[in-house]
Amino acid sequence: MKIAFIAMSGIRAENEKLVAAGLTMPGVVERSKVVASLPSLSLLTLAGMTPEPHALSYHEIDDLKKADCLPMDVDLVAISSLTAQIDDAYQIADRYRAKGITVVMGGLHVSALPEEALQHCDAVIVGEGEMTWAQLVEDADAGALDHIYRPPAGEYFDLKDAPMPRFDLLAPRAYNRITVQTSRGCPHRCDFCASSILLTPFYRVKPVEKVIAEIRQIKAIWDKPFIEFADDNSFAARPHYKALMRALKQERVKWFTEADISIANDLELLDLMREAGCRQVLVGLESPTGGGLDGVELKRNWKLKQLPDYEAAVRRIQSRGITVNGCFILGLDGHTPTVFDEVYRFVEQSGLFDVQVTVLTPFPGTPLYERLRTEGRLLDERAWRKCTLFDVNFEPANMSVEELEDGFLQLVQRLYDPDFTDARRRRFIEMCHARDDEDWSAALVRDAG
Numbered sequence: 453m454k455i456a457f458i459a460m461s462g463i464r465a466e467n468e469k470l471v472a473a474g475l476t477m478p479g480v481v482e483r484s485k486v487v488a489s490l491p492s493l494s495l496l497t498l499a500g501m502t503p504e505p506h507a508l509s510y511h512e513i514d515d516l517k518k519a520d521c522l523p524m525d526v527d528l529v530a531i532s533s534l535t536a537q538i539d540d541a542y543q544i545a546d547r548y549r550a551k552g553i554t555v556v557m558g559g560l561h562v563s564a565l566p567e568e569a570l571q572h573c574d575a576v577i578v579g580e581g582e583m584t585w586a587q588l589v590e591d592a593d594a595g596a597l598d599h600i601y602r603p604p605a606g607e608y609f610d611l612k613d614a615p616m617p618r619f620d621l622l623a624p625r626a627y628n629r630i631t632v633q634t635s636r637g638c639p640h641r642c643d644f645c646a647s648s649i650l651l652t653p654f655y656r657v658k659p660v661e662k663v664i665a666e667i668r669q670i671k672a673i674w675d676k677p678f679i680e681f682a683d684d685n686s687f688a689a690r691p692h693y694k695a696l697m698r699a700l701k702q703e704r705v706k707w708f709t710e711a712d713i714s715i716a717n718d719l720e721l722l723d724l725m726r727e728a729g730c731r732q733v734l735v736g737l738e739s740p741t742g743g744g745l746d747g748v749e750l751k752r753n754w755k756l757k758q759l760p761d762y763e764a765a766v767r768r769i770q771s772r773g774i775t776v777n778g779c780f781i782l783g784l785d786g787h788t789p790t791v792f793d794e795v796y797r798f799v800e801q802s803g804l805f806d807v808q809v810t811v812l813t814p815f816p817g818t819p820l821y822e823r824l825r826t827e828g829r830l831l832d833e834r835a836w837r838k839c840t841l842f843d844v845n846f847e848p849a850n851m852s853v854e855e856l857e858d859g860f861l862q863l864v865q866r867l868y869d870p871d872f873t874d875a876r877r878r879r880f881i882e883m884c885h886a887r888d889d890e891d892w893s894a895a896l897v898r899d900a901g
């Protein structure tokens with residue numbers, strides 16, 4: 453068979469005021485743009501599991517749109533899409549099916565809503581695709597495709613068996629960041645989280661030698677690759693990650709990842725990260741106030757317990773030469789209109805190198821979506837186009853929709869003011885320079901204090 457993998461890339465927001473006044477400002481969507489320009493690791497991984505002699509190709513939807521053509525000389529199309537682009541993905545699936553071409557879809561959105569997706573495609577992959585892809589390809593080849601492919605209950609993919617993703621399917625010059633997954637899942641469970649915790653209740657790591665093999669494969673294609681670890685929470689298994697950091701140091705690559713704030717308590721880990729090439733860690737701080745954090749993490753209210761150490765933790769991480777991109781979610785139930793000033797104040801005082809603010813977004817399949825739906829607080833239960841992280845699709849608990857939209861916009865304008873950003877970045881750079889000349893621990897105490 454000829455199989456085309458199509459990734460739904462690109463970002464946009466529905467909120468016209470934000471688009472007109474804010475979304476074009478540098479910094480506002482920096483992180484979202486980076487995410488949108490990453491290749492789809494899940495599709496490259498499925499490609500890596502596809503047996504010969506099938507012929508494979510990989511496409512970004514934005515490139516296909518620019519060229520105004522879809523690859524039609526194929527037998528099977530596999531589409532992966534985030535919620536915000538799902539309506540576009542359905543339209544593309546409809547076009548293929550109208551030509552008699554088989555379409556399968558996967559990803560978090562269709563895993564949550566397989567029946568919806570089946571109105572537009574022939575088969576849906578629910579959950580971890582690695583568990584069912586080989587069977588799906590075999591069935592499609594035999595003309596006996598089923599409608600839903602899901603792993604047996606209670607079974608999850610072992611990352612020891614992870615295939616080498618088909619990085620070679622990518623056009624090298626089209627990507628300046630390449631993704632590698634080192635773990636799946638997260639030990640926490642946040643109300644709003646639409647990540648791999650929806651696919652697996654367990655935290656699992658990929659063996660060090662497999663991660664290193666992927667990095668080497670990437671280095672064979674790209675001269676100086678910047679790696680983005682496609683993890684939801686790296687470092688939750690400390691001894692494993694320390695071993696990975698020691699191995700990674702030899703590879704001399706620069707990289708970015710996401711982690712929780714607890715890494716700030718392990719100075720040995722931070723030093724290993726820095727030596728292994730870590731340039732930035734993205735941390736979901738979510739809220740600078742206890743009211744906002746209370747109840748966000750559903751197992752042990754873990755995030756609320758970290759709040760007293762937030763500022764010092766950011767400084768400790770940055771004092772080791774790793775920049776922090778702190779993420780805040782606006783519109784949490786404990787947020788009142790004062791939260792916008794409180795976020796600004798936290799960013800200023802902590803000296804965060806980068807900051808990302810988003811609007812609370814009820815993605816299908818999350819506890820948040822179900823809670824807001826039950827409480828009658830969703831503005832539109834199927835407004836998937838609004839799941840952009842910048843659009844409001846719910847009634848906030850302690851402010852109006854307009855207060856959230858306007859407060860968010862004003863906060864964005866203040867946070868991404870070039871002078872404010874430059875001042876924070878200068879502080880980080882000056883600290884790094886100073887640290888090189890001073891006693892290490894004295895500098896750490898000073899910077900943390």
Ligand code: SF4
Nearest residue numbers: 638640641642645684
């Ligand atoms: S800590 Fe992050 S990855 Fe883990 S559940 Fe919360 S939002 Fe999701």
